[in-house]
Amino acid sequence: MTPLARTIAARIRLSGPMRLDDYMQLCLLHPQHGYYATRDPFGVAGDFTTAPEISQMFGEMVGLALAQAWLDQGRPAPFTLAEIGPGRGTLMADILRAIRVVPGMAAAARVVLVEASPHLRRVQREKLGEISHVEDVSGLPEAPLFLVANEFFDALPIRQFQMGGQGWAERVVVLDPEGGLALGLAAVAEQPLPPAPEGTVRELCSAAGPIVATLAGRIAAHGGCAIVIDYGGWDGQGDTFQALRRHRPEDPLAHPGEADLTAHVDFAPLAGTARALGIRVSGMISQGEWLLRLGIAQRAQRLAAAGDGGAMAALHRLTAPGEMGHLFKVLAFWARHAPAPPGIEPLDDDAHHA
Numbered sequence: 001m002t003p004l005a006r007t008i009a010a011r012i013r014l015s016g017p018m019r020l021d022d023y024m025q026l027c028l029l030h031p032q033h034g035y036y037a038t039r040d041p042f043g044v045a046g047d048f049t050t051a052p053e054i055s056q057m058f059g060e061m062v063g064l065a066l067a068q069a070w071l072d073q074g075r076p077a078p079f080t081l082a083e084i085g086p087g088r089g090t091l092m093a094d095i096l097r098a099i100r101v102v103p104g105m106a107a108a109a110r111v112v113l114v115e116a117s118p119h120l121r122r123v124q125r126e127k128l129g130e131i132s133h134v135e136d137v138s139g140l141p142e143a144p145l146f147l148v149a150n151e152f153f154d155a156l157p158i159r160q161f162q163m164g165g166q167g168w169a170e171r172v173v174v175l176d177p178e179g180g181l182a183l184g185l186a187a188v189a190e191q192p193l194p195p196a197p198e199g200t201v202r203e204l205c206s207a208a209g210p211i212v213a214t215l216a217g218r219i220a221a222h223g224g225c226a227i228v229i230d231y232g233g234w235d236g237q238g239d240t241f242q243a244l245r246r247h248r249p250e251d252p253l254a255h256p257g258e259a260d261l262t263a264h265v266d267f268a269p270l271a272g273t274a275r276a277l278g279i280r281v282s283g284m285i286s287q288g289e290w291l292l293r294l295g296i297a298q299r300a301q302r303l304a305a306a307g308d309g310g311a312m313a314a315l316h317r318l319t320a321p322g323e324m325g326h327l328f329k330v331l332a333f334w335a336r337h338a339p340a341p342p343g344i345e346p347l348d349d350d351a352h353h354a
Contacts, residue, residue, distance in 0.1 A: 001180070004033035004257035009175060017172035017186050020241065021157035021206070024261050028155060029116060033257040036117040049247075050151050051229070051287070051324060052091035055314035057303070059094020061294045062227065066095065066146045067102045069225040069334060069341045076223060077108035079144035084114040084137065084211075085152030089124035095148070096128075112140060137214045145224035147215060153230050153270070154262040156207045159192075160241060163200040167191050171201075173253065181253040201239045203263055212270050216277040216333060225334035225341050226274075231327045232265030234284050240264035267331050271347060274333040282332040282344045288325025291318055293343035 001009070008026060012018055028035045051058040070079065081099075083092050092111065099105045111131045115121050121133050134140060140147075160171035168191050174184035193202055215226050232240075243252040245259035252261055271281045296315060303311035319325040332344045340346050 002033070002255050002257050004030055005181060005255075007033065008173070008181065008256055009179060012173065012175050012181075017174045017184060019159055019170065019172055021159050023173045023256075024157035027256045027259075027261050028157075030257060035257055035260060037119060050087060050091075051318055051328070052087070052094060052150065054317050054324075055311070056094050056097075057296050057299050057311070057314060058291070058318055059091045060098040060299065061291050061296050062091065062148055062150075062229075063095035063098030065227065065294060065342050066148065066225065067099050067105055069338070070105055070146055071102070073144070073223050073225075073335060073338045075104060075108070076144040077104065078110050079108055079146060079224065080112050080141050081109040082112045082114065082140055082145060082147040084147065084149040085155065086113045086115055086124055087120065087151075089113070089127035091148065091150055092124075092131075093127055110141065110143070114140070137211050140214070140218060142218065142222060144222045145215065145218045145226070147224070147226045148229070149226070150229045151231075153205070153208055153211075153228065153265045154232065155260075156205050156211075158203045158205045158241065158263045160239065161188070161192055161202050161204070163196045163198050163202075165198060167195070168193060181256070183253070196237075200237060202237050203240060203266070205263070205266070208265075208270060209273050212273045212333075213277060216274040216279050219333065219335055220277050220279050223335040223338070225332060225338070227341065228265075228267075228270065228331045229287060229328060230265045232267055232329060234266070235268045236264055236266045265329075267329060271331060271333070275347070279333050279336050280338075280340070281347045282330075282340065283347045284329045284331055285344065286321075286326050287328035287330055288319035288321065290330045290343045291325075 029037060031037055086092055113124055113131055113133050114137055115124065115133055116135060161168045162171055162185060168188055169185040170188050172184055172186045174182055176182040192204065240263045241252055243250050243259040243261050245255060250259060267284045275281045300311045300315035317323045332341050334341060
């Protein structure tokens with residue numbers, strides 16, 4: 001058992017079954033034993049590799065998309081250039097390099113990173129120098145906001161519900177007869193979702209809506225644009241709770257605090273929340289299609305011609321359907337009277353996603 005597993009088991013013995021969102025919160029952010037509190041999980045030496053770590057081209061495309069949105073909205077100055085869940089700071093470093101070619105943009109940008117992990121804050125400062133940090137999105141300035149969230153929403157804690165003969169029950173963490181961690185079902189006081197066929201599993205992420213509402217509120221009031229890149233679907237269902245450790249999938253209950261825990265993002269409620277606050281939203285588009293629309297293939301060819309031996313392989317990983325290209329999706333929301341960000345199409349009532 002990991003140290004955190006012993007802590008969780010003791011809590012279950014004392015207080016009863018633990019909801020999955022509470023379990024995820026402890027595993028990822030426990031101050032002594034939490035996954036993000038104790039390690040740098042990124043790259044070959046970590047547990048997973050994100051798109052910015054694969055190639056500078058990813059951050060360049062994101063930066064130029066935000067730059068075009070900034071130009072389209074009249075070059076507001078100053079403005080907040082923000083990232084939620086910025087990892088090592090690699091994506092923001094590439095964005096800042098890309099926007100230097102846009103007259104006046106870098107000078108007008110006030111970089112703010114939304115980061116809860118003290119360890120990752122230190123890593124980000126070492127890479128980026130003088131930046132501001134806030135604990136959560138409520139700390140973002142009241143100013144025009146141009147923001148990216150790459151692989152952030154998938155790490156937000158979820159609850160899981162399973163439809164049975166008596167209605168919905170909640171999946172919870174319990175102790176097995178040997179004292180180890182296992183999944184069980186608990187009755188719920190109120191039915192959380194409409195009825196569904198028996199055996200259906202649905203996931204709810206209660207933290208995502210308020211975060212999107214805060215971002216959409218800033219954009220509605222001051223202008224700007226947010227680009228969300230993550231793996232997931234539209235009106236998704238099924239059990240997507242998963243763990244990754246040393247680049248391999250494993251049982252999410254096996255090594256609490258030592259594996260990355262995630263779940264697929266349901267983009268439909270995120271879009272609905274933003275739209276309800278009076279700003280424009282996009283349909284869902286695959287990461288590969290979006291990057292290709294932005295010109296990443298031409299950028300890869302130029303880098304390859306200049307001697308970058310890994311450029312074409314990185315292009316394949318970022319855009320191919322069998323790699324990250326189809327698994328990862330992009331959703332954007334932006335100021336009501338502004339054009340859509342490049343590569344993005346506004347959501348209409350007929351077409352929700354690619």
